[in-house]
Amino acid sequence: MALLPAWYFDESKMAGVDFKSIDQVEAFDQKQLSSTPEKEQALVARLGIGSGHTVVDLGAGTGAFAIRAALSGAAVVHAVDISQAMLTYAENKAQQAGVEQIQFHRAGFLTYDHEGNLADFVISKYALHILPDFWKMVAFLQIASILKPGGVFYLRDVIFSFPPSQYEAGINAWIERAAKPEGWTASDYELHVREEHSTFAWIIEGMLTRAGFEVAEANYLSPTAAEYRCIKSGI
Numbered sequence: 467m468a469l470l471p472a473w474y475f476d477e478s479k480m481a482g483v484d485f486k487s488i489d490q491v492e493a494f495d496q497k498q499l500s501s502t503p504e505k506e507q508a509l510v511a512r513l514g515i516g517s518g519h520t521v522v523d524l525g526a527g528t529g530a531f532a533i534r535a536a537l538s539g540a541a542v543v544h545a546v547d548i549s550q551a552m553l554t555y556a557e558n559k560a561q562q563a564g565v566e567q568i569q570f571h572r573a574g575f576l577t578y579d580h581e582g583n584l585a586d587f588v589i590s591k592y593a594l595h596i597l598p599d600f601w602k603m604v605a606f607l608q609i610a611s612i613l614k615p616g617g618v619f620y621l622r623d624v625i626f627s628f629p630p631s632q633y634e635a636g637i638n639a640w641i642e643r644a645a646k647p648e649g650w651t652a653s654d655y656e657l658h659v660r661e662e663h664s665t666f667a668w669i670i671e672g673m674l675t676r677a678g679f680e681v682a683e684a685n686y687l688s689p690t691a692a693e694y695r696c697i698k699s700g701i
């Protein structure tokens with residue numbers, strides 16, 4: 467990557483939870499119930515990922531989605547994550563699953579330097595909230611630049627669709643509903659709201675459109691989670 471200007475965002479200084487050790491990654495893997503092999507496989511199938519596709523997973527975590535995409539026949543899957551501990555864990559899992567077409571990259575949304583074929587699919591789940599909004603926009607522009615025209619960008623994250631004036635009730639209801647004594651606790655969610663950068667759906671949607679995406683599908687999974695299937699325009 468070219469030398470970055472002094473004002474560029476430093477992704478290595480992560481907001482919120484920093485996955486520095488294998489112990490932290492293992493604990494994360496236990497709690498991340500939104501990611502099971504069955505759920506990841508269903509998403510791979512729903513998106514239509516299969517033979518010959520080039521796939522990029524940004525904030526790939528423990529590699530669960532990347533492994534299912536590879537097992538479904540993708541030609542190459544680029545699993546990108548800022549945490550070396552996550553990548554090491556994901557690489558071990560991929561070896562155990564016997565998949566060879568995953569390339570692991572220690573990089574962030576803003577610093578990943580894509581080489582090879584343009585991507586048919588870029589996906590990012592529960593990771594983009596790490597960036598403040600200005601840098602989310604930069605990330606969307608970069609994602610658009612590595613996708614083929616007509617390629618798909620799938621985004622799922624903690625994204626708020628409650629009315630802005632009801633932010634207090636919206637956040638409190640989320641923590642009350644989602645927090646478990648084991649798994650993600652109330653203090654995990656409090657830290658997320660306090661230190662990370664989840665934002666409103668209308669802001670995300672405005673940015674996606676300005677980055678050159680058509681939002682083909684928007685699902686508000688709850689008042690605090692949303693998913694988007696976007697098509698890179700230009701065909």
Ligand SMILES: C[S@@+](CC[C@H](N)C(=O)[O-])C[C@H]1O[C@@H](n2cnc3c(N)ncnc32)[C@H](O)[C@@H]1O
Nearest residue numbers: 477501525526527547548549574575591593596
């Ligand atoms: C909550 S985990 C989600 C992992 C996975 N996508 C899933 O659905 O289970 C967020 C991941 O984003 C990674 N991450 C944090 N900041 C990042 C950045 N700037 N660029 C890329 N990945 C980042 C973390 O290391 C972590 O693996």
